[in-house]
Amino acid sequence: MLGVGVRHNSKVSPTVVGRVLAVLDAFSSDHPVLTLSELSRRSGLPLSTTHRLVKELTAKGALERDAAGAYRVGLWLWEVASLAPHGAGLRESALPFLEDLYEATHQNVQLAVLDSGEVVYVERISGRGSIRIQSRVGGRLPVHATGVGLVLLAFAPVQVQERALAAPLKRYSAKTISSSGQLRRVLADVRRDGVAISDGQIELEALSVAAPVHGKDDSVVAAISIVVPGGGADARALVPAVKAAARGISRVLGAPSALHAPNEARRETL
Structure with a gap:
């Protein structure tokens, strides 16, 4: 669950969706901005896999990259979340x-x-x-x-x-x-x-x-x-x-x- 905590040691799903969710789940209220290596470590994914997924998520607007090269959750996710029944x-x-x-x-x-x-x-x-x-x-x-x-x-x-x-x-x-x-x-x-x-x-x-x-x-x-x-x-x-x-x-x-x-x-x- 995005923003709830870190699941470093949990088994990452082998599916593409599971890996994407693992990247998003790496963010939390205590860690809203993460570098690529931190995303890799906190998601439990190889650095190469993390780099590929982060690149695609950034292109979609699900993630944003700041001037220092670190990443945060993008506005596109907020737009999607607003469609939830309780949004x-x-x-x-x-x-x-x-x-x-x-x-x-x-x-x-x-x-x-x-x-x-x-x-x-x-x-x-x-x-x-x-x-x-x-x-x-x-x-x-x-x-x-x-x-x-x-x-x-x-x-x-x-x-x-x-x-x-x-x-x-x-x-x-x-x-x-x-x-x-x-x-x-x-x-x-x-x-x-x-x-x-x-x-x-x-x-x-x-x-x-x-x-x-x-x-x-x-x-x-x-x-x-x-x-x-x-x-x-x-x-x-x-x-x-x-x-x-x-x-x-x-x-x-x-x-x-x-x-x-x-x-x-x-x-x-x-």
Whole structure:
């Protein structure tokens, strides 16, 4: 998965597609720019093979070469990625509501989807005064330790939930959910309340309030959250605004439950 990590020792697929994916998978948030030799090493491919693939990817625009001769992901890949079901359409529908949430607090506002048991952030708005957090557009974080992740997991199919409950739960702080029993109870609370509050699970000083976004068939297709400094923050005071924004996005996406709900005046509510 692009940007998730390095798979130096994993066996590279013998197919051309597998080799191309190995090259792209060499990039990560920690290593966004790589030389040819670094690409070869991190992808596990011979230098000659890497050179040939990189040349073709660069010609297509999937990679870009800088003045120093190193490579980074090109705009063509972003264009292709925007065609994903959770790409531009979802972001465009959500942006006005995310902007309203941001204007209300000038803290971090995020939009995320679930992919392969992880949270993927597809949009984020923050300012100079926002608390610093680990999430970034295109980045991934675990479902059990994030507000958006708890929402997405709570409304995910049962088999997805059970896989997450059976997997090791990485601890990021003293407040991180670290047992399947605790996670199961939290997910039940999220389904009951329609909102998740994640307090200090990754950064002790950060508090997240998240709510689900529903699609045309009323299934949960995304989650939004606001992340504020945790010290003394009243999470419950943020719940109405986050829920209203999530319902507004759901209404734009055509969710039946949101269409039948009262039409809040978005800016007045927030």
